[in-house]
Amino acid sequence: MKLRFWPDTLYGRLVLILVVGMFAGQLFTSTIWFETHDNRTLEIPARLFASRLADTVRLLQHAPDETTRHAIAAELADQRYRLQWIDTPATAPAGSLAQRTVSDLIAGVIHRRLGEPIEVRLLDVQLRDETGRHHGILSLFNSRMPSGDFHLQLRLPQGEWLDVQANEGQAGMLTEPGTLVLDYLLRIYLVRLTAVLLLALVAVRFAVKPLKELAKAAEALGRNIHRPPLPVTGPLEVRTAAQSFNSMQEQLSRSLAERTRFLTAVSHDLRSPLTRLRLRMEMLPDAESRERLRGDLDEMEAMVGATLDAVQGVEITEARHEIDINSMLEGLAEDAREAGHDVSVEGRANRPLSGYPRNLKRCLQNLLDNAIRYGGAASIRVSDDENLLRIVVSDPGPGIADEALLERVFEPYFRVSGSRNGASGGTGLGLTIARSVAAAHGGTLTLRNGAVKGLEATLALPRDGRAAELSWKIG
Structure with a gap:
């Protein structure tokens, strides 16, 4: 006990x-x-x-x-x-x-x-x-x-x-x-113990400070594996731990790079046989068989492309920049409107956000695509304060009836509909990528059903870059 x-x-x-x-x-x-x-x-x-x-x-x-x-x-x-x-x-x-x-x-x-x-x-x-x-x-x-x-x-x-x-x-x-x-x-x-207590508070804080830095570095590594190496300073034990940590980070970085190269090579190698299958499919005399094979090939190509997108989407390979959130959201909404979808944006960010532009745009794009796919339209609401920026993406769709699935939808390749048809149910990787990108920015992501209908996704990003609440609301 x-x-x-x-x-x-x-x-x-x-x-x-x-x-x-x-x-x-x-x-x-x-x-x-x-x-x-x-x-x-x-x-x-x-x-x-x-x-x-x-x-x-x-x-x-x-x-x-x-x-x-x-x-x-x-x-x-x-x-x-x-x-x-x-x-x-x-x-x-x-x-x-x-x-x-x-x-x-x-x-x-x-x-x-x-x-x-x-x-x-x-x-x-x-x-x-x-x-x-x-x-x-x-x-x-x-x-x-x-x-x-x-x-x-x-x-x-x-x-x-x-x-x-x-x-x-x-x-x-x-x-x-x-x-x-x-x-x-x-x-x-009283006097002596007070003096010892004050000395212990100061001395111990100074002694464990390198350990706190090591813990922060480990937390940051989960969000960005390409972060700068940890400084090798402090006592011998802490320097040894820092060297081991930097070595681990280097090995993980090489492993992820090798994995990306491997998947890219596999994707490239799969495209040739898929192209040959598509040519042979067009030569089939039976129109019904051609249509079924065409659907299977489209799904295979979509799965290969989505897998590569997922790998590239969760990797942080760029430096932090000040991101104009308002311009990014307006650009995404305008692109959706040009495609014939009803998308609105309410509220504004008070100032730029420090983050990774390409990855954050990918995260928001996935949320917007998810809302349009299941609701036919999307509404984006922005609220900003001194510590936290919230971006809520909602849709008027059916939502998710089973509350137990609100967390499972973040699992790779999991889709509520159970359909493997990419056109109707997607590939099941969009929310996975979005949550990974949110975590890389120090945020969290949750989902909940709306009061009446539809799905709300609330992305909360901390202003100081540290871990903060990130919730997705599915309505």
Whole structure:
């Protein structure tokens, strides 16, 4: 099942990976920040505790005998400073970085105060909030004056071991947990992640830009195989892909050229036997047989010619030009009128259209011929705006009753009537060529039946040359 939060684009995926990776890394490295603030919060209680402990050791080491030492220890002890004599010390745990730092701090203070080192084993150290509960590192955020609980064992110069448990505060200093949280979240998470997000958006966009250019080139190749080769720039992987793309384009171009030459040669070779058949047909004594053979030969020649026209019609072999759509449509309509057909043109294009003149004229001619063939007349309506030019070719004919066939009529050699008679049903290639030419101009083509009768064909061509909606309406 596809994850909803996983973007569909490579751009989005790379940005998400970078941001999530940075956030995860920040979560791990934030422990360093917590350790640092934990140490800073414990520093004052640890120094107070170490100073008090150093004074205790000084008094005890100057006591004349063991009884006096024990009496002094009992006198110095209270609820927040408990002293107990032990025979065997416990093994100090490895502890965290904070515990090791506090242990070194206490030992250092005692050493400086007494002038000699004292063996200290820190067994435990914790922060306590103002309610007296141990919340661990969360005490940094929910208490204005957290205190430190210390449990250690030290060895006196006389060799005796003393177990000490004490609680020390901040000596009147207050912390601001709310400010601390805001400072941490704002400066470390929000600011840093915002910076990473902006950097990822810019860097990833720059990194995937060559891939977008490659995708645009692949899309353009489908419309014009003779387009200029893709520039071989960018990272090594992109340059390799561009070289492969250009090589593929060259091979496809050669293949299509070879196909055209092959079909042209076949057409040329077929015309000779067809001409001989036509001569022999005229020598037949039976008039009815001659007429049937004449119809078959006419259809064969029409099929050969239409096949060649289809190959030549969908190939883009010319450069883009600014096309005067109004003059092109008026010229096509005038030619149809001279042939005795009723053709009208309504509306005008606001400005020339960038495209391939020969192919676009072929597309419009096929639409006009299709309308005249099935409707006896044609109406051309033009609408133009800033982004899209629409040319609607309609006829008053019967249309297509079966809605399911509105898309199938674009298939090569498919005709709704089912007739193979070129005079009545055409060759079945006109709409195929028209849609291919429309796609080459970045447009789309659809068909639909009219509200009353007839067939409408709407050709929509984008003004910027990119893919846009192209619909044919058959009425």
